[in-house]
Amino acid sequence: MKSSICSPRTIRKYFLVGAVLLSTCTLQSTIVFASCVLQKTNPAQTRFSIKLQNATLEEFVKQVEQKTGYSFIYGEEVRLNGRITLAVRDLTINEILRKAFENQPIGFEVSGKHILLKKRSMPQKTVSRxxxxxxxxxxxxxxxxxxxxxxxxxxxxxxxxxxxxxxxxxxxxxxxxxxxxxxxxxxxxxxxxxxxxxxxxxxxxxxxxxxAEVIILSDKKEAGIQATAMGAHEIPMTQIQHTPAVLGEADILKTIQLMPGVQAGTEGFSGLYVRGGGPDQNLILLDGIPVYNADHLLGVFSVFTPEAVKNTTLYKSSFPARYGGRLSSIVDVRTNDGDMHRYHGALSIGTLTDKLHFEGPIWKGHTSFSLSARATHTAFFKNLIVDKDDDYADKYNYYFFDINAKVNHKFNDRSRLFLGFYKGKDHYHFDSTDDNSYHNDSQTKYYYKDDSHLNWGNTIAYGRWNYVFNNKLFCNTTISYNNYLMKFTQDMENTQTYQGQITDRYSYFSQFRSGISDWGARMDFDYTPAPEHHIKFGAEYIHHTFRPGISTSKLQEIENGKPQDEMIYNTNNNQALRGQEVSLYAEDNFNLGRHLSLNAGVRASLFSTQGKSYYSVQPRLSTRYDFGQGFSAKASYTCMAQYVHLLSSTPFSMPTDLWVPITKDVRPMYANQYSLGSYYTGLPGWEFSIEGYYKQMRHILEYQDGVSFFGTSTNWEEKVEMGEGRSFGLEVMAQKTLGKTTGWLAYTLAKTDHRFKDGAISQGKWFPYKYDRRHSISLCLNHKFSERIDVGASWIFNTGGCITVPERETIIIRPDGNTESAPYISQRNNYRLPASHRLNLGINFNKKTKHGMRTWNISVYNAYNAMNPNLVYSKWEKEHYDMDGYYNDMYQGNGNPSAPKKIKSRARIKKVTILPCIPSVTYTYKF
Known part of the structure; x- marks a missing residue:
């Protein structure tokens, strides 16, 4: 029972005060006092004014007690059907209670200064429509x-x-x-x-x-109910554009790296390693279409032009059932549809790139377009990567570009059509020609040519139709084409002529191509039968064509004026691997009472290749319990399956990395992730969260000891091993979401291990993943001084990842001059790199003009010039050399000259910093 009756001490106090007043006041004062007491004991004579908005029963009781002096008594069975909204003036207590409980299962009885509340049965009503x-x-x-x-x-x-x-x-x-x-x-x-x-x-x-200064990175809201998704962040474009980055290039993936649980593979690059997963375990979507290579410049930048993007959402756990095909994360990027009413855009000139964005109506109110383009300054970039003293400096060339285009047509309120296109490309070119550069005599001349091209990039095209069948059922249908292609060609020629006749000639031409292309069709339905249920279901079909590596080469020779036989080589020609992938999914967001909400779903998929089919059923469940007062807790379980692999031997995103499918011998990867978290949002303008997770991975791939790919897929199945992985961690985040100063502080404690049985790698023992970083801290701040000036800063600290380094190496020099090396490695990833940290700063100067706004951005990447290890290599240092008790000096020839000489060395780790302090300036004009 609940009661707010006055205490005996308070009652005694009132009696003493009354006695003093009665003994000292005049008769008239006594009469007035008595009449006031009489009026207070008569509820029918007193009127009150009360105003409440969406109040709970406890809030209603508290305010009435404060306003009227009455005390409420009621039991736990007394509950409201809905919150109380009340605004009344000059009503008696009975009138107030009748209005408050008019449509509630609560009865009342007023006795003296006490109000007794009791549960009552509601009269049967006709079910409202x-x-x-x-x-x-x-x-x-x-x-x-x-x-x-x-x-x-x-x-x-x-x-x-x-x-x-x-x-x-x-x-x-x-x-x-x-x-x-x-x-x-x-x-x-x-x-x-x-x-x-x-x-x-x-x-x-x-x-x-x-x-404009409000930045929110809170949990993704689902269907208007209390959010159940864990590890989900919706990242506003304003935050991405105000986060300082290398060369002033705002970048979606670089901003995502600042989230807890997300790391960059190599310091300063844009690869994503989420909760212990690899780069191929991230499903990166552009308007719902997978992007297989999301990097430019070996991973320094991503392919997403910020001006083209409308919304970005990151999922690290509790993946909704509508997403599948990867183990670690979903990055869902949605682009602008285009302005239906007016033309506007932006022009940006930066240290590295120029950007143009333009959008507007084609048919006002019905059809719109959006166009964005970005390209590098070739001249500037050449000076950045090529030594000016290099004799071949003028022979190199590199550039990349991105083009986004979209058309949006509204037929009516029920039907809309979208057509989208993306094209991105990186191009590297080396062209060296020497004509008549050497003259042994006036009759002999030499000609040399080396022409090499390396291109890689994505092409995406899609058509999308939205249709509203009725007020409760929405459908989205998508047909898409996606192609990633890498192509390397080399044309070499070395010719000698005598008196104008070819005497010797060596001509070599080679071409290597690798890629993956998809044709896809997808239907997604949103069905809302009631406010408490938001159901999503759908199906997807993808036809994959993998070309892990197709190479062709041609060799022509002329010796002493006589042509030699022409040789043509074809490797893996016409050996494309095809796969058929079919998926079905269903999920439901629903509430169980006032405090508990759930998202339950399942995804079923089938992948068929090389005459074998793999089936997978992936349950998903996430739940949220609201304790009130801003406190809540969440838990989730997610099962994921992945049917594609990325073969890579380098820490960078290289164009020679190969996408390959599962085969009859290489099985799909699977992951089970368990997450638990608590959250607090009771402090206005602040959000706090702590999440823990444990993830199990099966059938993950690693290359065998001493094996690498570097662009060749020949017999790749024989070069890899399948094993298991485990990852667990704790993520803490505090973020300020309101005011002129916004941002967040995130800390991650994590550990990831791999193991491969049968002793294939590290004798079958657990060993750390190469991007296992124990501690990560990121601090991101933005402050708006005025409409004209705002600043941003980010500071990142990561403990080092792991590399494999031989502890020592023995080189045996035999009497015949041949050598043998015998490195000793105790286990895979046995050396941990030093920690890395950097500070990025940026400031924007904005000024409104007659026709738009111009902005000068000045950024400094790695402001205090931290020498972080972007690249590392091992350098051998000689320790001693002996053999079978003899002391042999290979330089002086002492000892037994017929005995093999053994040289023992140890490794010294050397680091290379390629991203030091880099200032940049960008000018943007919005019109």
Whole structure:
């Protein structure tokens, strides 16, 4: 029982005060006092004013007690059906209680200064009809759809959120509806109307410049219920654009690296290693289409041009069932649809690249386009990577570019069509020609040519159709083509002529191609039968064509004026590997009571290749319990399967890395991840979280000891071993989400091990993964001084990863001059690299002009010039040499000259820093 009756001490106090007053006041004062006491004991004579908004029973009781002096008594069985909203003036206590509990299963009885609440049965009512409100939430100026906008019905306290295409649906009982629409950086909009039929309500939200400094990296909201997703972050483009990066290039993947549980493979590069996984275990999506190579310049930059991107979401655990095919993370990048009403864009000139973005209407209000392009300054970059004293400095050339294009057509409120295209390419070229450079005599001349090209990049094209079948069922259909291709060609010629006739000639031409291409079709459905349930289901088909390596070479020779036989070599020609992948999924977000919410789903997939089929059923479950007062806890279990592998022998994202499928001998990879976390959001403008996880991995691939690929896929199945992995860690994050100063501090404690049985690697023992970093800290801050000036800073600290280094090496020199080396390695990844850390700074100077805004950005990457180990290598130092008790000096020839000489050396680790302190300047004009 709950009671707020006054204590005996307080009652005694009131009696003493009354006695003093009665003994000292005049008769008139006594009469007035008595009348006041009489009035307070009569509830029918006193009137009160009370105002409450969405109050719980406890909040209602507390305010009434404070306003009136009454005390409430009630048991735990007394509960509200919904929160109380009340605004009354000059009513008696009985009138207030009747209004408050009019539609509640609560009865009351007033006795003196006490109010007894008791549970009562609600009269049977005719079941009210329910109707559905649906529509799109868009930007008020451009009609760009808003992903994840919140829609709340204030009376029923139920809500939803827009899907990746800006569509929402909400089912409510008949009556007056009061909807609240809100989105980060936009004015909140209210809409009230009588709901007596299914209603289509499209809402346009106006931007709010006052909220421009707000940065939110909170958990991804799902279908308007309490978010169950763990390890999910929605990263605003404002944060990506204000995070300092190398050469001033805002980069999505570099910003994601600042999240807890995410690491860069090599210091300063954009590879993602999430919760102990490898780079191929990340599913990176561009408008729902997989991107197989997401890097430029060996991983320094990603392929995503920020001006083309609308929304980015990272999933590290509790993967929704609609995602599959990778073990470690999902990076879902959505691009702009294009402004339906006006033309505008941006032009940016930076230290490394130029960028152009332009969008606008083709048919105002119905069809729009969005176009973005980025390309490097060839001249600048050549000076950056080539030694100016190199005799061949003018022979090198490198550039990369990205093009994003999208067309959006709105047929009506039910039907929309999207056409999208992306093309990105890296190009390296070396061209050296020497004509008549040497003259032994006037009759003999020499000609030399070396022309080499290395190109790699992605091509993505898709068509997407959104259709609203009814107010509760939304469908998205996508047909896509995706191609990643790497091509290397080399054309060499060395010719000698005498008196104009060819006497000797060596001509060699080679070409190597590798890649993967997909044709895909996908259907996704959103079904909302009730506000408490948000169901997603769908199917996907992908036809994979893998070309791990196709090489062709031709050799022609002329010796002493006589042509030799021409030789042509073909390796792995027409040996493309094909795979058929089919997936089905279903998931449901739902509530169980006021505090508990769940997301339960399952994904079933089939992969067929080389006459063999692999099946997989992957359950997913995540749950959230709300304790109130800003405290909540989450738990999740996720099962994932992966059917493709990336073969790589280098720490960088190299174009020679090879994508290969599972085969009849190489099985799919699987992972089971268990996560548990707690969260606090009770402090306005702040969010705190702590998450722990444990992940098991099976059938992971590693190359055998002493084996590497470097662009050749010949017999690759014989060069790898399948094993198991385990990863566990703790992630802590504190973030400030409101105000002029925003940002976050993240800390990760993690450990990842691999093991391969049968002694194939490290004698079958557990050994650390090469990117196993025990501690990681990232601090990211942004401060807005005014509309004209804002600054950003990020500081990163990582303990070192692991490399494999022979502890010692023995070189045996035999009398015939031949040598043998015998390195000794105790286990794989036996040396831990030193820690790395750096500070990045950036400042923006903004100025509004008559036709737009111009911004100067000044950034400094690695501000205090930390010499971090971007590359490491081992250098051997001679210790001593002896053999069978003899002392042999190979330089002086002492000892027995017929005995083999043994030289023992030890390794010294040398580091190379290729990303020191780098300042940059970027000018951007938005129009």
């Amino acid at each position: 329910r109707f559905t409100i649906s529509g799109y939430v868009t930007d008020g100026a451009s009609s760009e759809t808003l992903i994840g906008a919140n829609v709340l019905e204030s009376r029923q306290r139920v809500g939803t959120a827009t899907n990746p295409f800006g569509f929402y649906t909400l089912t409510l009982p008949e009556g007056e509806a009061e909807l609240i629409f809100s989105y980060l950086g936009y004015e909140t909009r209210h809409s009230s109307f009588p709901l007596n039929k299914d209603t289509v309500l499209n809402i346009r939200l106006d931007g709010n410049n006052e909220l």
